[in-house]
Amino acid sequence: MEFETRAIHAGQEPDPATGAIITPIYQTSTFVQEAVGVHKGYDYARVANPTRTALEEALASLEGATHGLAYGSGLGATTTIMHLVDPGQRVVLIADVYGGVYRMTSQVYEPKGYHFTYVPAEEFDDNLSSYLGDDVAVVWVETPSNPLLNVVDIRKAADAAHAVGAALVVDNTFASPYLQQPLELGADLVVHSTTKYLGGHSDVVGGFIGTNDEGLAERLRFLQKSLGAVPGPFDSWLVLRGLKTLAVRMRQHCENGRAVAAFLEEHPAVERVLYPGLASHPNHEVARRQMRDFGGMVSFLLESEEEAVAMVARTKLFQLAESLGGVESLIEHPARMTHASTADAPFAAPRNLVRLSVGIEAESDLLADLELALAQTPARVTSASA
Numbered sequence: 001m002e003f004e005t006r007a008i009h010a011g012q013e014p015d016p017a018t019g020a021i022i023t024p025i026y027q028t029s030t031f032v033q034e035a036v037g038v039h040k041g042y043d044y045a046r047v048a049n050p051t052r053t054a055l056e057e058a059l060a061s062l063e064g065a066t067h068g069l070a071y072g073s074g075l076g077a078t079t080t081i082m083h084l085v086d087p088g089q090r091v092v093l094i095a096d097v098y099g100g101v102y103r104m105t106s107q108v109y110e111p112k113g114y115h116f117t118y119v120p121a122e123e124f125d126d127n128l129s130s131y132l133g134d135d136v137a138v139v140w141v142e143t144p145s146n147p148l149l150n151v152v153d154i155r156k157a158a159d160a161a162h163a164v165g166a167a168l169v170v171d172n173t174f175a176s177p178y179l180q181q182p183l184e185l186g187a188d189l190v191v192h193s194t195t196k197y198l199g200g201h202s203d204v205v206g207g208f209i210g211t212n213d214e215g216l217a218e219r220l221r222f223l224q225k226s227l228g229a230v231p232g233p234f235d236s237w238l239v240l241r242g243l244k245t246l247a248v249r250m251r252q253h254c255e256n257g258r259a260v261a262a263f264l265e266e267h268p269a270v271e272r273v274l275y276p277g278l279a280s281h282p283n284h285e286v287a288r289r290q291m292r293d294f295g296g297m298v299s300f301l302l303e304s305e306e307e308a309v310a311m312v313a314r315t316k317l318f319q320l321a322e323s324l325g326g327v328e329s330l331i332e333h334p335a336r337m338t339h340a341s342t343a344d345a346p347f348a349a350p351r352n353l354v355r356l357s358v359g360i361e362a363e364s365d366l367l368a369d370l371e372l373a374l375a376q377t378p379a380r381v382t383s384a385s386a
């Protein structure tokens with residue numbers, strides 16, 4: 001069946017007890033057993049819960065995964081993956097990794113004796129192998145990346161990782177499975193913050209891991225119950241509801257994202273637009289190859305940090321807030337907000353960077369809002385006039 005159909009039906013049979021068409025919120029912590037060990041597949045809700053199972057099956061289907069595991073947050077999923085790595089082993093990550101992942105690696109795991117190498121996006125496609133060795137357990141990729149919208153070739157990264165026996169993890173939060181399916185391109189694990197496009201309505205925090213590797217799936221299932229970073233039934237239900245409209249929402253996010261990127265690229269106050277759909281993007285061709293479309297995240301550089309900070313407070317429709325992927329448009333200043341924890345990293349977010357999560361409102365209203373906010377931003381001084 002097609003993606004749109006699976007989003008609505010996979011793992012979501014009508015409730016056998018009542019016929020309810022929507023998977024119920026099984027708000028229960030435990031399940032009655034007929035005799036010791038004789039039950040209907042559920043014994044305790046940290047181990048498994050039917051609402052969570054429906055979400056895990058639906059999302060696994062969308063990622064082309066045989067196994068899906070849901071978590072209480074994207075970082076809950078990430079820290080669980082970190083438990084596949086032993087102290088002394090090394091993890092190689094794309095340099096402009098999500099700020100919260102960098103905070104975890106640099107301030108939680110590094111002090112415990114884990115080793116991390118951050119590879120610049122420009123080096124990833126052709127030079128990743130020179131950063132790898134037998135000590136590497138995991139290669140961690142975000143594509144498109146947050147907040148710089150860097151794109152890396154997933155197939156190439158998988159080949160390089162596998163050559164040294166490492167697993168490739170792809171954080172697919174920005175693309176969503178509608179736009180990109182990393183497992184098909186060779187990744188071993190796909191990870192999500194379901195808080196973003198999958199939930200889609202800015203009303204829930206959650207995470208997910210999908211895989212086709214039996215061994216990794218078994219280990220992750222064990223870690224899920226043993227570490228306990230699980231989502232509750234209501235949160236699982238919210239993400240499940242969000243999934244049903246993922247395809248139509250993503251189509252509109254992409255259309256609006258494309259319009260906003262084109263508008264910004266023409267605007268005299270804007271230094272540079274970072275959007276994989278623009279021909280000017282350094283890895284536009286790779287994005288075209290491995291993505292169905294280019295998504296709703298658009299970043300751009302203004303003349304200075306002061307301009308960026310002032311501009312993000314001037315939009316009315318684009319609300320000033322962290323997070324992304326909801327139906328409503330958001331604007332933020334990564335260096336002081338989402339990526340403040342990378343301030344001391346060699347790959348800190350540029351101080352003059354603005355990040356947009358373009359929602360699914362009318363395109364004309366979104367462009368008018370940006371136009372007005374940018375009208376008060378002085379046009380950049382071009383090198384010709386400087």
Ligand SMILES: *Cc1c(COP(=O)(O)O)cnc(C)c1O
Nearest residue numbers: 073074075098146173193195206
């Ligand atoms: C938000 C985000 C995360 C973290 O997810 P939470 O649900 O906030 O824990 C990880 N990766 C990316 C790319 C994100 O945008």
